[in-house]
Every structure is written in structure tokens, then in C-alpha cells.
């Protein structure tokens with residue numbers, strides 16, 4: 398009986414898979430095949446394009462070394478978790494789960510970070526418009542109030558971390574949160590649509606200990622079109 402039911406279930410799945418194959422997106426589940434490694438996305442501009450606000454040396458190290466390390470770390474963690482599933486040995490589950498959260502947080506946040514910046518005057522800087530501005534006004538009162546809160550959150554991150562603008566699905570509001578490291582202090586049901594990296598590796602070569610100068614300069618290179626696209 399069990400065998401017959403399993404057979405019927407598999408036959409049904411197979412039939413659905415064949416029938417639905419041309420419209421896989423219609424069922425909303427088309428994952429990248431298991432075991433496919435994560436890769437470092439290319440910068441959407443030259444390393445020196447954000448000068449004078451972020452220098453080329455910082456960009457090259459930040460993207461080529463730091464972000465790459467998160468990609469490598471995430472792949473390693475996911476490989477180890479796959480091995481644990483195969484062997485049934487979960488002795489290091491806490492370690493690899495933490496590694497997956499840390500490096501995964503780093504990979505996704507940096508992938509967003511590069512895109513929400515653009516050269517000043519060529520897509521970077523200015524102020525948001527349209528639906529994004531409306532959402533900011535409704536959530537924070539005004540763009541100026543939003544900018545002050547976001548700046549304060551970024552400057553005040555304890556140690557290494559981020560200030561992040563999130564979209565919260567439940568009430569369709571924008572909220573500002575800090576993240577320590579790449580993943581701590583966040584909430585649930587929220588999606589970051591913009592963020593500034595305030596790890597020292599993001600600014601120390603140019604700004605040394607003056608994080609506030611870096612945060613204030615950063616507004617000159619925010620790509621509001623991309624933030625608006627992220628909100629959509």
C-alpha cells in the first residue's frame with residue numbers, strides 16, 4: 398500500500414513536472430540547482446568611479462578581497478552542511494549554521510551595496526523621487542528626517558556593521574535598522590533595499606577613524622534609481 402501510494406505520488410509529481418516545465422516560473426519555485434557555488438558579482442562601475450568619496454584602493458580591496466571572502470565562506474558553509482546531511486553527523490551544526498549566516502549576510506549585503514552606489518552626478522547623489530520619495534515621506538515624515546536617522550544609525554553602529562533601509566512587507570513601511578557584523582540586530586519579515594557598510598574596511602584607508610565623514614560623503618554616491626527599483 399505504502400509502495401503504491403509512493404508510486405502514485407511520484408507519478409503525479411512527474412506528470413506535473415513534465416506538464417509545467419515550459420512555465421516553471423508559474424509555480425514560483427525554480428531554485429538554482431543544489432551545489433551550484435555562489436560567485437562574486439562584478440562591480441557595476443570602475444573601481445575609481447566613486448572617487449573622491451570612496452577611493453579606488455578601498456574599492457578594490459573591499460570587492461576583490463573582503464566580498465570574495467564572504468562568497469568563499471558561504472560556499473564552504475553550505476558544502477559542509479550538505480556533507481553533514483549526507484553523513485548524518487551534525488556535531489558541527491552550530492558552527493556551520495553561524496558561518497552560513499555570517500558569510501551569507503556578507504555576500505547578499507555587499508551584492509546590494511555595490512548596486513545602490515553610482516558615480517556622483519552620473520546616477521549617484523541627489524534625492525529620491527516618485528514612489529520611493531512618497532514611501533520615505535510616509536514612513537519617516539520627510540526625506541530630511543529619514544536622512545538624519547539613517548546617518549545617525551550608521552555612525553552609531555557598535556563595532557563593524559551596517560545601517561540598512563528595509564521594506565517591511567506586513568505594513569508596507571520602510572524602516573531603518575542597524576546590523577552588527579553582517580546579520581545581527583535584524584528583524585523578521587523585512588527586506589533591505591539600501592545600506593551603507595560601516596566596517597572599517599569600507600572607509601579606513603581614506604577616512605581613518607572619522608566614520609561620520611565617510612557616512613556624510615556617502616550621500617553623494619547613493620543610486621536612488623536602484624533603491625527605487627529595489628523597493629518595486
Ligand code: MN
Nearest residue numbers: 463594596599
Ligand atoms: Mn564590507
